[in-house]
Amino acid sequence: MERWFSRITMFWMLFLGEVQSQDWTKCSTGCTCDGNKMSVTCNGLKNVPNDIQKDAKKLNLQYNSLSSLSPTAFHNLNKLTFLSLGTNQLQSLPVGVFDHLVLLDKLVLTSNKLKSLPPRVFDSLTKLTYLSLNDNKLQSLPHGVFDKLTELKELSLQYNQLERLPNGVFDKLTQLGTLYLNDNQLRSVPDKAFDKLSKLQSIILADNDWDCASCDILYLSQWIRENGDIVKDSSGSYTDPDGVTCQGTMESVNKITKENTFQAGCPTTTQQMATSPASTTTTETMTVREKQTKPRMKIFQEELFSKASIFFCQVIFTQHVSLVVIHILAEIPLLHIVCVVRKP
Template identity: 50%
Template structure:
């Protein structure tokens, strides 16, 4: 009588294994590339040369490590199913841009690390839903400007790192909503202290000196401290290339007075032409690790089906004998 009991137990075990394989192999214990910790609800996919984010990250995940990979872009919905995340690291990748709304579902997020990527700008409202965040790291990118109000919703933010970028100024009132801020790193940016746009930052640093760590390290391109800049030194009304008023008036006048026949035909970049035709690249292209994961999952599924069939036949055989 023990034969059918053992066979039934084997059937349950194999069924569980089959369900695990059917859900996808993400963690090493299931044949995947990432390391999962059920107790801390963390998933570590760092150092895996990933070019796309795995699509089967558990919904209960609270900590997600995607640093030190080869991510160059993100799908706008990459994290929309991970509303319980409190920690997300995308540092040391190759991200060149962030799609609007990519972080909108991460309402519980406490830490976000985007340092050491290739970001040149940030979309407006990119952090607006992260109202609980306390640590935001944007250092080591190529940021040339910040959108107006980019930090306005971050009332809980305590640490902000903007060091090692290409910032020349910050928008008027950029830090006014950071009522709990205790540290802001601003060093290694080419702050333009000849333009009056710098006066907001200079005044803010003077007001927060001794209360907010790191801000005194901000220096102008001539190595003078930003906090020491006076209105006389920053007297120019500078126009930067990222603003609409940066178009030279001579070009506008020339275009306005030209005949249609005089305007040269401009070549359309191939990528724009593809967008015009409605072509879109897939958000997630299969990577080598992901292909291996798919193959592993498929083989595991087939093996599970074979063993499950054998177990069923084994049970039927003993039931007939009984």
């Protein structure tokens, strides 16, 4: 009986705790709650409240005065599917701040002052389909920062200060349909930067510092020519591959080719093969093979003649043959070389 009473008591405690966590009549100071939509919206805050309903699915912290976040700010909100931190004063993100948001579908970080991102900051957001980082001050991205976002469908990086992209930064985003890279300071993109984006339907590349005097632009130029139907204008509304122009000119990046722009600057495929380690190895291998395929009889004749010449010279020097005879024999080229070298 006592055991049953203990179990019943524990059940009621858990039940009451669950009811309390779902009490949407009590909302955090500065916030409004909608129990039907299980959403919380807060305004006028400088810190994230610590008493937000644990079963909330949507949290809108847009248009506040948040300048920093606690590393555990969202650790009790593992039911969230939507989180907006847009239009705040955030200058950085703490390591692990999103680690418990395993169900998050959309994350908005628009219009902050982020200068950098911590490595692996998005690694737990494996369900994420939408990520907005536009209108910040990002100058670079950590290597592999998006590698775990394999369900991502839209990525916004426009209106930042990106000068370069890490190699393979988009390689894992095989479901990505829309990519905004416009209005940055990009001079080129890494080779094969977009090759893994098989689902891409829209990309915005305009208003960057594309350096068309560099060989590094050739990949982007060719890629735009081959995928012009998905290269959009700055608004993302209309197809406009010619709107991606070279820095300081109105010349379209997609018209830059090796033949008409880099007459002596960019290596040709033949030159690259000639200087590559693989080609060197191939050349060495061919030389060895040529030596190996030389007729054995010819090798035998050369070796026999060489040994005979050496023996003959030794006889000459042992018997003190006159120099006149040596000079006569020296008319034979090989004997001349062997005898002169071996003369005591």
